[in-house]
Amino acid sequence: MKPLxxxxxxxxxxxxxxxGGVGKTTTAAAIALREAMDGKxxxxxxxxxxxxxxxxxxxxxxxxxxxxxxPAMFEQAGLTPRGEMWAMMLDLKHTWDELVRRQARTPQQxxxxxxxxxxxxxxxxxxxxxxxxxxxxxYEVHSSRRFDVVILxxxxxxxxxxFLHAAxxxxxxxxxxxxxxxxxxxxxxxxxxxxxxxxxxxxxxxxLSRFTGSDFLRDLAGFMMAFEGMYEGFKxxxxxxxxxxxxxxxxxxxxxxxxxxxxxxxxxxxxALADDGIQTAAVIVNRVQRDPRRHGGPxxxxxxxxxxxxxxxKDSGEPPLSERLCQTLTDQATLADLDRREVxxxxxxxxxxxxxxxxxLRKDVHDLAGLWxxxxxxxxxxxx
Amino acid sequence: xxxxxxxxxxxxxxxxxxxxxxxTLSAALALAAxxxxxxxxxxxxxxxxxxxxxxxxxPSGTRIRELSPNLYSVHVRPREAMREYALMTIKYxxxxxxxxxxxxxxxxxxxxxxxxxxxxxxxxxxxxxxxxERGRPRWDLVVLDAPATGHGLTFLTVPEVFLRLVNxxxxxxxxxxxxxxxxxxxxxxxxxxxxxxxxxxxxAIELDSALRQHGFPPxxxxxxxYFASRFTPxxxxxxxxxxxxxxxxxxxxxxxxxxxALSAHYEGVLRNAVQRPILPVPFFFERHFGAQSIDKVxxxxxxxx
Numbered sequence: 001m002k003p004l005x006x007x008x009x010x011x012x013x014x015x016x017x018x019x020g021g022v023g024k025t026t027t028a029a030a031i032a033l034r035e036a037m038d039g040k041x042x043x044x045x046x047x048x049x050x051x052x053x054x055x056x057x058x059x060x061x062x063x064x065x066x067x068x069x070x071p072a073m074f075e076q077a078g079l080t081p082r083g084e085m086w087a088m089m090l091d092l093k094h095t096w097d098e099l100v101r102r103q104a105r106t107p108q109q110x111x112x113x114x115x116x117x118x119x120x121x122x123x124x125x126x127x128x129x130x131x132x133x134x135x136x137x138x139y140e141v142h143s144s145r146r147f148d149v150v151i152l153x154x155x156x157x158x159x160x161x162x163f164l165h166a167a168x169x170x171x172x173x174x175x176x177x178x179x180x181x182x183x184x185x186x187x188x189x190x191x192x193x194x195x196x197x198x199x200x201x202x203x204x205x206x207x208l209s210r211f212t213g214s215d216f217l218r219d220l221a222g223f224m225m226a227f228e229g230m231y232e233g234f235k236x237x238x239x240x241x242x243x244x245x246x247x248x249x250x251x252x253x254x255x256x257x258x259x260x261x262x263x264x265x266x267x268x269x270x271x272a273l274a275d276d277g278i279q280t281a282a283v284i285v286n287r288v289q290r291d292p293r294r295h296g297g298p299x300x301x302x303x304x305x306x307x308x309x310x311x312x313x314k315d316s317g318e319p320p321l322s323e324r325l326c327q328t329l330t331d332q333a334t335l336a337d338l339d340r341r342e343v344x345x346x347x348x349x350x351x352x353x354x355x356x357x358x359x360x361l362r363k364d365v366h367d368l369a370g371l372w373x374x375x376x377x378x379x380x381x382x383x384x
Numbered sequence: 385x386x387x388x389x390x391x392x393x394x395x396x397x398x399x400x401x402x403x404x405x406x407x408t409l410s411a412a413l414a415l416a417a418x419x420x421x422x423x424x425x426x427x428x429x430x431x432x433x434x435x436x437x438x439x440x441x442x443p444s445g446t447r448i449r450e451l452s453p454n455l456y457s458v459h460v461r462p463r464e465a466m467r468e469y470a471l472m473t474i475k476y477x478x479x480x481x482x483x484x485x486x487x488x489x490x491x492x493x494x495x496x497x498x499x500x501x502x503x504x505x506x507x508x509x510x511x512x513x514x515x516x517e518r519g520r521p522r523w524d525l526v527v528l529d530a531p532a533t534g535h536g537l538t539f540l541t542v543p544e545v546f547l548r549l550v551n552x553x554x555x556x557x558x559x560x561x562x563x564x565x566x567x568x569x570x571x572x573x574x575x576x577x578x579x580x581x582x583x584x585x586x587x588a589i590e591l592d593s594a595l596r597q598h599g600f601p602p603x604x605x606x607x608x609x610y611f612a613s614r615f616t617p618x619x620x621x622x623x624x625x626x627x628x629x630x631x632x633x634x635x636x637x638x639x640x641x642x643x644x645a646l647s648a649h650y651e652g653v654l655r656n657a658v659q660r661p662i663l664p665v666p667f668f669f670e671r672h673f674g675a676q677s678i679d680k681v682x683x684x685x686x687x688x689x
Contacts, residue, residue: 021401021402207474208483210473212550260673261403324637362642
């Protein structure tokens with residue numbers, strides 16, 4: 001099998017996708033580090049990463065600031081990169097505001113949107129917002145050509161589809177004919193050429209407002225009006241973002257842990273990507289429990305009692321040391337066996353897609369040396 | 385504790401980072417309550433229904449179904465919840481159909497931000513506060529298996545956000561009801577589930593403070609998948625240096641203790657940072673996750689509730 005770095009060669013955007021808590025941020029950073037070691041100028045774009053990892057990379061600032069990882073930190077870890085590694089934490093609200101300012105036709109229009117009460121709640125709370133903004137930022141950084149490779153640590157989503165369809169979903173809200181139709185009478189129908197439809201929607205609107213209250217509908221209408229004329233810009237950009245992600249320039253790496261739940265979600269992600277015509281480039285299974293019995297030696301109670309005696313270790317305590325060791329060996333073997341079965345299931349289902357197993361490490365990874373250790377498992381033997 | 389015991393509440397909300405075991409804890413809490421003779425409803429609001437499967441039952445879907453004696457579950461989905469909820473306000477099926485079931489309105493309702501969350505939370509609130517049977521509440525306890533952290537907080541603050549924008553109409557009136565239930569320590573507790581790992585622990589700390597800021601009555605923090613130490617430091621040194629015959633045993637013991645050390649470390653971190661009771665839930669080494677696993681978790685936490 002090819003090492004991961006070979007599989008990703010030539011790609012300019014690498015998206016690490018998977019459910020929350022599977023080590024996506026760490027994986028993204030490990031890939032960025034490897035690319036930087038090999039001479040690339042890389043940017044890892046992350047969303048609220050584990051603080052210790054952020055701190056260890058010298059990342060303290062939020063708010064879309066590209067920060068170069070201090071060469072001194074590489075030196076400390078005994079690493080000599082031929083390229084540069086940069087990192088940035090994505091600030092959701094900030095990216096939305098930037099986008100609105102860029103797309104608005106006049107500064108007044110931008111301000112009207114930024115001041116809208118609904119917008120203020122929406123830009124942080126709207127489902128799919130985070131996903132869309134991450135994509136938006138990747139597109140912007142990519143077009144600027146400031147970096148050779150951008151590695152995106154995608155936000156954790158429970159719904160895989162959110163991630164690729166976020167743009168479409170948000171555009172649906174902003175430029176929604178049904179919404180305009182329903183809100184028509186409130187949006188001074190003539191302006192939108194919806195005059196003909198104003199009459200029937202009056203009843204609809206009245207009934208709906210009995211349910212939601214008319215303030216909500218009025219605010220929504222105001223919000224829609226504020227965005228008037230901006231849809232085209234948004235739509236065009238969203239189309240370009242999607243085209244970029246489905247092009248040969250982009251690669252998707254599926255990240256998972258070995259627990260059945262996250263494996264299931266990884267398979268779900270894989271299918272969602274495939275439905276959009278995107279091929280998964282590789283799968284990385286993090287925190288795989290290794291079976292301690294691979295070392296050989298006794299794993300039964302009498303065998304362990306004998307081994308302790310030979311090593312002149314007192315078999316004391318409550319329960320005795322031998323019993324606790326035997327139980328712990330059994331427990332770890334159980335975990336290893338479960339993990340092995342899950343990884344096997346994943347490999348069989350994703351037939352032909354290269355997969356890498358990263359064993360559960362003794363400590364949390366939170367420095368460059370730790371990231372480099374992970375890279376060691378992304379080589380040609382797939383971490384075995 | 386001065387506040388009423390967790391299982392005597394009307395509504396218990398379970399939230400936390402994805403993959404920490406929210407559904408497991410929701411099911412275990414419901415099982416523990418049902419064993420005390422309470423009639424319990426678990427409401428699942430995430431995309432995929434899980435709890436019925438834990439009990440070896442087919443998915444409940446949007447119909448309430450019994451999973452074990454006195455323990456019921458329902459999958460709350462936006463569209464069905466919208467229908468049920470709108471019918472309660474509109475009262476006339478025909479009018480509902482005209483206003484809500486026409487293509488434009490249906491599209492509007494799906495696209496209008498927060499409306500799905502509002503009706504889903506509305507349904508949960510209705511079961512917890514308004515659902516009556518022969519003059520008394522139909523459910524002694526409703527357990528809400530809430531969405532993961534970020535979205536979970538958005539979900540619970542929907543009434544607050546909505547009421548900031550809207551102050552009239554039936555929906556606003558119900559939102560007031562929801563908000564007062566969600567703020568009442570006599571009737572509601574919001575629990576957090578996390579794991580003894582860096583990211584989940586950090587998120588739990590942030591979530592704890594955000595929940596406090598919004599005034600949600602704090603329930604316990606469940607520290608799930610907790611590894612208890614099994615070996616003394618001296619034993620560990622002896623075994624790991626015990627030569628080739630003890631290589632496997634030494635690695636197993638060392639793995640176990642490194643996870644136990646992480647468990648103890650993050651328990652300490654959380655105890656310092658979080659102002660709510662912390663209940664460790666032991667890790668169970670099991671081949672199959674099912675009713676017996678939920679039973680074990682329920683028994684492990686039962687006495688502290």
